[in-house]
Amino acid sequence: MIYEVFRQERKGQAFAHAGSVEAPNEEFAEWYAREEFGRRGESVALWVVPREAVHEIDDFIDELERNYHRVDGYPLKEKLREARERAQARATK
Amino acid sequence: MSEPKPEQPSNSLLQGGSRADVLLPIADDELILGWRNSEWTGIAPFLEEDVAFSSIAQNEVGHARALYQLVAEELGTTADELAFDRKPEEYRCSPFVELRLVPDWAKTIARHCLYEDADERRIKELLESDDPEVAGLAAKIDREEAYHRIHSRMWFDRLQDVAQFQEALEELRPMVDQRGEHLSEFEQLWEEMTEVRRSVAGATW
Numbered sequence: 512m513i514y515e516v517f518r519q520e521r522k523g524q525a526f527a528h529a530g531s532v533e534a535p536n537e538e539f540a541e542w543y544a545r546e547e548f549g550r551r552g553e554s555v556a557l558w559v560v561p562r563e564a565v566h567e568i569d570d571f572i573d574e575l576e577r578n579y580h581r582v583d584g585y586p587l588k589e590k591l592r593e594a595r596e597r598a599q600a601r602a603t604k
Numbered sequence: 605m606s607e608p609k610p611e612q613p614s615n616s617l618l619q620g621g622s623r624a625d626v627l628l629p630i631a632d633d634e635l636i637l638g639w640r641n642s643e644w645t646g647i648a649p650f651l652e653e654d655v656a657f658s659s660i661a662q663n664e665v666g667h668a669r670a671l672y673q674l675v676a677e678e679l680g681t682t683a684d685e686l687a688f689d690r691k692p693e694e695y696r697c698s699p700f701v702e703l704r705l706v707p708d709w710a711k712t713i714a715r716h717c718l719y720e721d722a723d724e725r726r727i728k729e730l731l732e733s734d735d736p737e738v739a740g741l742a743a744k745i746d747r748e749e750a751y752h753r754i755h756s757r758m759w760f761d762r763l764q765d766v767a768q769f770q771e772a773l774e775e776l777r778p779m780v781d782q783r784g785e786h787l788s789e790f791e792q793l794w795e796e797m798t799e800v801r802r803s804v805a806g807a808t809w
Binding site for chain 1: 650651652653655656659751754755758762
């Protein structure tokens with residue numbers, strides 16, 4: 512069985528994927544997760560999750576290329592440059 | 605005259621008085637078993653267990669170090685001198701921990717299970733020591749050993765129906781409390797363990 516391990520570095524922080532361990536059951540998985548991701552004080556908490564329990568989504572359809580859904584859909588660089596120039600022109604008047 | 609006190613059981617660890625008498629056999633057991641278990645580093649049955657078992661081995665050596673330190677204070681020496689500068693015949697470990705069991709994983713786990721059980725009883729006795737430093741250290745060690753016991757019990761549950769494991773338990777069980785003559789393979793372990801120390805006398809790290 513493969514178990515995915517998530518670790519929290521400091522209290523209040525989001526859990527991040529740390530890696531995975533192979534173990535015959537949950538008990539062993541917990542032990543191995545502690546050893547590999549917790550014994551050096553690098554985590555304050557762990558989530559140990561059977562890989563099957565993780566619901567993966569990896570298809571993101573964007574047939575119409577609606578780039579306005581994305582941050583790169585709004586190129587601000589040009590607009591910012593123009594705004595700066597206007598502001599500068601006003602200041603030097 | 606008052607009645608003579610009934611004798612304590614002779615195997616009681618609290619008998620004997622000096623720290624060296626009480627703690628050296630335990631420290632030697634922990635050091636040698638830690639060394640033997642570390643022989644699995646890199647070749648354990650699978651990666652996760654390699655990390656876990658190596659970590660347990662390191663803990664055992666750490667316990668040995670702490671115990672040596674308590675004895676060293678009493679004897680006016682150092683933990684390193686006690687660990688590495690004695691002659692093979694001066695070590696008081698049990699032949700049980702001297703056995704070289706690589707590459708037999710079933711036997712290694714059988715020893716691990718038997719040792720953790722015996723060690724638990726011994727540490728519980730140390731917790732009752734009149735010497736506050738000894739009792740205090742026993743409490744610290746016990747908190748770490750609790751994890752070793754979880755590990756050994758998980759393996760016990762997993763292998764208990766396997767004939768090879770049952771045979772290993774039967775074979776090793778009579779050795780658990782044995783003391784006395786070292787096994788022939790202890791000499792080689794001692795050579796390896798003390799080699800660096802002997803080759804550069806007085807070196808510090």
